[in-house]
């Protein structure tokens with residue numbers, strides 16, 4: 001793989017997940033989390049990882065010390081973030097500038113004011129003193145042998161208010177030796193055409209090497225970043241999954257994918273783009289946020305096709321309804337089966353599941369009809385792949401896919417005088433010619449049924465011991481009918497190596513849960529390779 005020193009310096013992918021990303025509400029990273037994310041980002045191949053603000057809090061200070069000792073960076077250079085010196089002092093004496101040096105980072109990003117109003121109101125100093133703060137801090141850090149990037153905070157709002165002053169900050173930074181001057185849309189209110197025009201003009205007027213840092217308050221951060229690149233910016237600041245202050249920052253993954261796949265610019269080491277989906281999800285795990293299923297390129301739904309017309313064209317050529325081959329970013333195409341499906345959707349889904357439907361138009365038509373009929377009753381197969389597979393196999397073999405037959409089941413909830421509840425269930429089943437009666441208690445009626453089913457079947461199917469219910473969702477489908485409405489239950493089950501979802505629909509929650517449980521156990525046995533009863 002390419003070592004940091006061999007990376008092409010003409011274009012920078014700069015990640016600020018550990019600094020700006022950590023400013024998102026709800027994210028609270030430990031040092032261990034930061035180290036784990038830095039490893040993922042380095043593995044992905046970004047050029048720069050902004051690790052935080054050393055000196056601002058003990059956690060960031062510790063992160064810099066440990067990252068340099070513990071991570072053997074293969075691609076990225078570690079960057080420390082801080083501000084220009086305070087007004088009325090020198091850079092050498094400013095404790096937070098010293099903390100930047102003491103962090104050991106060889107690359108430093110300085111945040112500088114570039115909006116005249118901010119200088120006067122927030123810094124409470126003069127416009128000239130702010131320029132001196134920028135010049136002094138940059139030249140001091142350059143003298144200390146550091147590479148320096150300057151983030152011009154509120155650049156675009158500042159440019160609108162006072163373009164000459166905003167540009168004088170760029171000139172002060174670049175004149176003092178800043179390697180890149182980054183124009184920041186700090187309030188995130190800009191639109192792509194505005195960004196493109198301003199970046200083009202500033203580049204022509206100052207000749208400085210420019211970067212872009214876009215917040216996502218208009219939902220345009222990715223587009224704004226690309227517009228800046230169109231205008232000549234050669235350094236993009238982004239965060240994994242778009243995490244960041246308020247609504248977030250430019251999302252690293254669509255920016256990098258656009259640069260590589262649409263602009264034809266190689267910004268990552270060879271082959272790393274194919275790791276993008278895995279890395280996006282791994283970082284989401286570390287920050288403890290569920291990955292967005294609808295995220296471009298890397299979301300579970302990014303290449304999921306629901307409409308029958310789409311499927312019929314995809315059957316001929318997937319490119320007809322996909323902007324790229326999902327494998328280029330490590331994602332996969334999925335077919336969703338629902339009441340919007342047509343024959344082609346079922347054929348493609350069958351292929352995905354490894355079930356041969358031959359050219360049996362009648363069979364496929366029957367499955368389409370059955371799905372539509374069931375979805376009208378409230379079933380949803382796009383969220384319950386395992387129940388769909390059971391339905392499909394049942395239609396293909398012309399008889400139910402069965403491991404056991406249910407004679408009856410019963411669940412009892414007992415309200416006790418002390419306010420507690422006892423839940424008990426009994427199931428009566430037939431499996432391999434044997435009649436089974438099993439009773440169990442649980443912490444709710446569905447849990448009691450689940451246990452009774454397991455207790456009853458485990459003697460015959462020991463494979464069931466591994467199964468675990470990992471999620472349970474209930475939805476009332478026709479709220480206006482109150483307690484008499486239709487209830488849909490979705491259950492997710494795991495066997496430790498994979499997870500599957502099943503659905504049940506009935507006029508009461510226990511009956512709906514029972515159906516979903518029956519499918520969950522049936523599918524678990526199918527996955528375990530157990531032959532169904534004839």
Ligand SMILES: CC(=O)SCCNC(=O)CCNC(=O)[C@H](O)C(C)(C)COP(=O)(O)OP(=O)(O)OC[C@H]1O[C@@H](n2cnc3c(N)ncnc32)[C@H](O)[C@@H]1OP(=O)(O)O
Nearest residue numbers: 053055056057083084085086087111112113122123153186
């Ligand atoms: C746009 C962005 O997202 S920039 C990143 C911002 N990130 C953070 O703020 C997270 C980390 N920040 C912190 O932990 C704290 O704010 C610290 C340690 C940096 C500073 O804390 P304090 O010294 O208590 O100051 P406080 O946060 O109240 O105010 C910031 C100070 O920095 C000054 N300041 C702000 N920007 C700059 C700048 N570019 N150059 C010099 N000084 C600046 C402000 O004028 C204010 O000065 P004052 O203390 O004289 O009023």
Ligand SMILES: CC(=O)C(=O)O
Nearest residue numbers: 020151153154184186
């Ligand atoms: C520097 C930064 O985070 C901003 O201006 O938004």
